[in-house]
Amino acid sequence: MPMLEVENLHVEIEGRKILEGLSLAVNAGEIHAIMGPNGSGKSTLAYVLAGKQEYEVTQGRVLFEGEDMLAMEPDERAAKGLFLAFQYPLEIPGVTGMNFLRTAINAQRKKRGEPELAIPDFMKRLREVAKRLGIEPEMLRRAVNVGFSGGEKKRNEILQMALLEPKLCVLDETDSGLDIDALKIVADGVNRLRSPDRASIVITHYQRLLNYIVPDVVHVLSKGRIVKTGGKDLALELEARGYTEYQTEAA
Amino acid sequence: MKTAAETALAEAFAAVRAKLPGDRRIAERRAAAFEAFDALGLPHRRVEEWKYTDLRALIREAKPLAAAPDAQAKRRAKGAGALLAGIGARRITFVDGAFVAELSDLVALEPGLSIAPMAKALAESDPLVASRLGAIVPTDDVAVALNTAFMGDGALVRIDRDARLERPLHLVFAFGSDTASATFTRSLVVAEEGAQATLIESHEGPDGIDYQVNTALELFVGDRAHVDHVKIGIEGARAIHVSTLMASIGAHARLRDLVFTTGGALVRNQLFVRFAGEGATLALNGANLIKGRQHVDNTLVVDHAVPGGFSRELNKSVLDGESRSVFQGKIIVRPGAQKTDGKMMAQALLLSENAEADNKPELEIFADDVQCGHGATAGALDQNLLFYLKARGIPQAEAEALLIQAFVGEAIETLEHEGVKDALMGAAAEWLGSRKQ
Ligand SMILES: Nc1ncnc2c1ncn2[C@@H]1O[C@H](COP(=O)(O)OP(=O)(O)OP(=O)(O)O)[C@@H](O)[C@H]1O
Ligand SMILES: [Mg+2]
Numbered sequence: 103m104p105m106l107e108v109e110n111l112h113v114e115i116e117g118r119k120i121l122e123g124l125s126l127a128v129n130a131g132e133i134h135a136i137m138g139p140n141g142s143g144k145s146t147l148a149y150v151l152a153g154k155q156e157y158e159v160t161q162g163r164v165l166f167e168g169e170d171m172l173a174m175e176p177d178e179r180a181a182k183g184l185f186l187a188f189q190y191p192l193e194i195p196g197v198t199g200m201n202f203l204r205t206a207i208n209a210q211r212k213k214r215g216e217p218e219l220a221i222p223d224f225m226k227r228l229r230e231v232a233k234r235l236g237i238e239p240e241m242l243r244r245a246v247n248v249g250f251s252g253g254e255k256k257r258n259e260i261l262q263m264a265l266l267e268p269k270l271c272v273l274d275e276t277d278s279g280l281d282i283d284a285l286k287i288v289a290d291g292v293n294r295l296r297s298p299d300r301a302s303i304v305i306t307h308y309q310r311l312l313n314y315i316v317p318d319v320v321h322v323l324s325k326g327r328i329v330k331t332g333g334k335d336l337a338l339e340l341e342a343r344g345y346t347e348y349q350t351e352a353a
Numbered sequence: 354m355k356t357a358a359e360t361a362l363a364e365a366f367a368a369v370r371a372k373l374p375g376d377r378r379i380a381e382r383r384a385a386a387f388e389a390f391d392a393l394g395l396p397h398r399r400v401e402e403w404k405y406t407d408l409r410a411l412i413r414e415a416k417p418l419a420a421a422p423d424a425q426a427k428r429r430a431k432g433a434g435a436l437l438a439g440i441g442a443r444r445i446t447f448v449d450g451a452f453v454a455e456l457s458d459l460v461a462l463e464p465g466l467s468i469a470p471m472a473k474a475l476a477e478s479d480p481l482v483a484s485r486l487g488a489i490v491p492t493d494d495v496a497v498a499l500n501t502a503f504m505g506d507g508a509l510v511r512i513d514r515d516a517r518l519e520r521p522l523h524l525v526f527a528f529g530s531d532t533a534s535a536t537f538t539r540s541l542v543v544a545e546e547g548a549q550a551t552l553i554e555s556h557e558g559p560d561g562i563d564y565q566v567n568t569a570l571e572l573f574v575g576d577r578a579h580v581d582h583v584k585i586g587i588e589g590a591r592a593i594h595v596s597t598l599m600a601s602i603g604a605h606a607r608l609r610d611l612v613f614t615t616g617g618a619l620v621r622n623q624l625f626v627r628f629a630g631e632g633a634t635l636a637l638n639g640a641n642l643i644k645g646r647q648h649v650d651n652t653l654v655v656d657h658a659v660p661g662g663f664s665r666e667l668n669k670s671v672l673d674g675e676s677r678s679v680f681q682g683k684i685i686v687r688p689g690a691q692k693t694d695g696k697m698m699a700q701a702l703l704l705s706e707n708a709e710a711d712n713k714p715e716l717e718i719f720a721d722d723v724q725c726g727h728g729a730t731a732g733a734l735d736q737n738l739l740f741y742l743k744a745r746g747i748p749q750a751e752a753e754a755l756l757i758q759a760f761v762g763e764a765i766e767t768l769e770h771e772g773v774k775d776a777l778m779g780a781a782a783e784w785l786g787s788r789k790q
Pocket of ligand 2: 144145146189274275
């Protein structure tokens, strides 16, 4: 059984069709890359997986470890092990990074029937992870993402991911706007979670990231559908030739 | 035509005036204040300052003056002030408007601190009362006039020059009677030059009784003095509560003020603050968390009478149910008060479609080299933010609570005392817990 199974997914927003029959299966242990032109529906897919309300699923289904994921609230999905690194991470005025992370980790543990992490244990883990990702502890005392640079926000997403240790990571253009060192750190964050019982979906526009996170499968998403699936070489091909052939094909 | 409440107040004043504490000068002042009230009557919506809080319509009847608390009333009031139990504050307790020695801690006062019950000070013609009481009172305010006419007890506090109070001073005002009645408390706090103190007042009572509170505090912050003043309104669900702060800030002094309100059916908090010396700093914050049909009106007048004053006003309202919040903020910059820097912000978080937030900012600027401004926001919780929190595993109710606490937290965090801040954040959390029931 695949870890994630998306079958014939149709999604609309405000009456506009965005995804039109998207199917995708991701097995535990795999990394899938999704590439595709602007506006093709990549973030929409990511949001629908995470459970954003305003997207209406009109057809199809999504199974996560065999369970109907669309019936779950976003927080339930997170507790089950889904994590979305946002393309545009949000600022949360007045909530410190530390408070946010501790609330999140304990809420997930509670839902899974695990005991809460005591503050010293939490702090120890947080410090370790932050250090590895080159994040100053001072940043965690500030309000989440408020006044952070674009790159810092992306790094902060990876920090959350590393701490929450999800089973399925969905990274929506986490590489955009990162300098080369930050890119390596992000890739390292994903690769560390690489294991036989975890999986990742990496949405990107740039083949460069895939030098560091080597995918098992590459998909091309165009106009709300997956129009081509291949190995890691497909990314190189796309880099050289662009999406023109897929866009006309799908039209 | 007088309303029933106005008539009852006139009758009450005639009946009790001879028994109220104070010498002949105080009695004259009471009479003049009552006359001023009598001429104007209870304020109504055509009185600009009371536009959104029509007391004439909202106060149907004036309750009789509260009797001195009996043993039962004192027993009922025993738990009052518990919200701040953990911070080691010195507690002075008033039950039904009267000082209660056995619920107050007046032993081993820090050097430079003196405290007396106001009724006693009035009766004994205390020199501090003679020199300061009424010195910074706005002339045409009806709530203050009524308070002056009926003032019974309260706290008279003096903090001497350069004295620093380590323990916060907590004035506890509790309603302990089992019959609806009215209290009129008046306090006077003088922080002399260079003094430092945290002053807290809390007002509370039972949910089942429609008692009425009119309370006033005159606060003198001397040159270079630092005062944090927190007023906590956790009155019972049927109470009517009108409070007035009258403050004057000396040169290079600092006053940080927070009015925190979760209780009471009808609440009006008036704050009149005057910059009396150059280069002083003021933070005037409000935080309301209200629901049901509560009505809370925070009205403030910041008077920059001298140059170089710095003021920040921040009012935060969280509104659920059919509740209504009013914020009226006026910044006055007098001629010659150059280099004044005054900014005012009112923010409302509407948790229900039936809640209402009114905002009326006013700037009256008579100097040219100043920086003044105001802003306002009103809206629901940000759905995108909620989704972000939920996507990290935080359930809806907890995510909402986190955002609401962050919203009001901004008005609380300017205070100095960590224990007071924690207690207020705790009170906000408790309100959030009660909201879902
Ligand atoms: N909330 C929304 N309201 C209206 N239209 C939306 C909304 N979200 C997405 N869309 C539309 O759906 C289409 C797909 O958007 P989506 O963000 O999924 O694209 P994408 O593939 O992630 O693009 P990019 O590469 O630029 O990030 C776009 O045309 C977009 O304008
Ligand atoms: Mg996108």
